[in-house]
């Protein structure tokens with residue numbers, strides 16, 4: 001049995017911490033860890049990678065020589081910025097809202113925003129995030145760099161932001177860049193796209209970044225870099241559980257493992273237990289037993305083909321209008337419109 005309901009004697013002290021840790025622990029995270037570590041094949045969501053340290057490590061990943069997606073999408077947006085912006089701006093230069101889901105530091109979006117300003121587009125940029133501080137950072141850098149741009153940050157869940165925007169007059173152009181779509185489980189991805197599509201009116205547009213299938217070795221290397229930054233990013237999840245849930249993961253006893261399945265087109269990442277060990281999670285008041293070399297699955301990163309992208313869109317009521325890609329066909333930013 002992987003789970004022990006009673007803490008072994010040497011862990012009695014941390015068990016008494018349970019009440020204290022549980023008071024400060026995020027209940028959603030605690031519940032997720034309980035469910036994820038209770039399964040026969042253990043799994044935690046990559047959604048929890050992004051605490052402050054995880055977000056900093058992800059910034060470092062994006063600079064790595066092996067991690068081609070960010071650089072390549074940057075090239076795609078730079079090379080095709082005029083055509084992309086032309087596809088987002090409504091006919092007759094009408095006023096429109098540009099909504100961005102998961103804007104991050106906005107570095108890539110700024111390529112498009114500059115282009116839109118240059119073309120004197122009548123645009124309101126609305127970055128959407130549940131973190132008010134992330135949005136404030138982006139909005140203040142935009143006030144400095146592009147003082148004439150109208151910015152209307154929306155602190156909301158994606159679905160709520162879209163529902164709120166639905167009643168606004170004029171086109172909504174949605175951006176979902178960075179291949180974030182690749183981190184969804186296929187079913188969740190389809191549900192997400194269908195939910196987005198439901199909120200769109202026929203004149204709206206959606207631009208999504210997809211990492212494309214390519215040489216499997218190149219993909220694998222991007223998630224197993226020589227400097228070990230991706231390993232640190234994956235392991236940071238355990239540091240987070242130690243801090244936020246009073247867990248006692250010994251980081252020296254865990255390692256990062258990743259592999260690419262070229263038939264499915266997915267990178268799967270794991271944390272591997274180097275030896276048989278017990279881990280106590282104070283906020284849950286429970287211990288979990290791991291066998292030597294047992295794994296916790298932590299991330300999927302799907303890679304796509306163009307026919308798959310078309311099928312994905314079609315199943316959600318979205319038609320591919322244009323595909324913007326780099327010379328090597330490594331990455332695509334795909335423009336969809338609702339088909340009704």
Ligand code: AVI
Pocket residue numbers: 061069178179180181182183222223230299300301
């Ligand atoms: C955020 N997301 C698109 C990244 C990816 O490539 O799947 C997260 C990542 N995981 C490891 N390296 C980068």
